[in-house]
Amino acid sequence: MAFEKLVFEKIDHETVVDTVVRQIEDLIVTGVLKEGTKLPPERELAETMDVSRQKIREALKRLEDQNLLRVRHGEGSYIAALTGTALSPAMIDLYARHQSAFYDYLEYRREQEGFAAALASERATKVDRDIILDTLEKLELAQKNRDSKASKEQDIKFHSVIVDASHNSTLIHTMASIYELTKRGIFYNRDYLHTIDGSGEKLLQQHKDIGMAIVEGRAEDAQIAARTHIDFVEKSFRAGHEGSKREALAKKRQALIGS
CATH class of the missing domain: 1.10.10.10 (Winged helix-like DNA-binding domain superfamily/Winged helix DNA-binding domain)
Structure with a gap:
């Protein structure tokens, strides 16, 4: 032949x-x-x-x-709708009633966002890097102006553009569904993190660490920074949850003492 x-x-x-x-x-x-x-x-x-x-x-x-x-x-x-919702309405309600499920959600985000940050460090184009830097600037401006609405929007956008910069189509579509739930405030309220963080400077610095590591092509640092950020969110919520439980118990003791 x-x-x-x-x-x-x-x-x-x-x-x-x-x-x-x-x-x-x-x-x-x-x-x-x-x-x-x-x-x-x-x-x-x-x-x-x-x-x-x-x-x-x-x-x-x-x-x-x-x-x-x-x-x-x-x-x-x-x-059209491409991925549907990550969870059914019934499952979302179930998550709201079970604290452990919320931490499973954070665990999932920790791994996926760490992976996305590492890929973005290796694959991001100049346009991708410019978008990341621009989003960081807008996030910092919203923080400076104490604009909680803009801050939330830019926070979610920041994580989304990093996933886009990974150039992994599966990550892009699956995380879009996750971020949609976050955008709707289903899993946690970002404003609550600010009450723990104080000024919100820690959160802003964490985002800067992630963004700059990606822009500078430091894959391992970007992955660590992304995971560290989610670890901070988890630790903050656990501390807040435990604090609320202690406060509730203290009020019960106070009620008994006063009776």
Whole structure:
């Protein structure tokens, strides 16, 4: 058999629609297009990709049939829900009632975020590093202005952009679901950490340690810093929980003494 027949395979000619679909699918898989992202109008997509609006329309219809897009009439096309929720509503309520489950959640985050930070140190592009530094600046500004809402938003964004910088599609999508729960304040209240930390300077410094280690390409330091941060969160909540129990017992003793 001839050499070329052993080494090379026939190439199927993709249609224009197939090419458009594959490009959008690639952007979804890699986490560039995230759940809820609105796509540009058909006309803009057609101009950007240099294809007809009819082909764009066909591609979007195929993606919608695959449940990757949701079309809102009169509004546009949006990336559909990709990962669902990490836990069912019933399980979330169960977590709220069982303290040990909360620490399991932190344990999971500790390992995944340490892994993500190490990967980001090795894989982050200049754009990724710029985004991390910009997010750190906004987090520090929110801290300086004592803006708890902006501080919470930038905190979650900081962890998210690190995961994005890992360039691991599985991490990107699974952690997006976890961060969505954190964003909704289901697992813990970030403001509570500030009452333990005082000014919040410890938390800010921990984020800086993680970010700078990644930007400077220090994978081991980044992993350690990420894990140390979650360890601090766990230790703080354990201390707070124990303190609340002691306070409740003290009040009961006080009530008995006063009776």
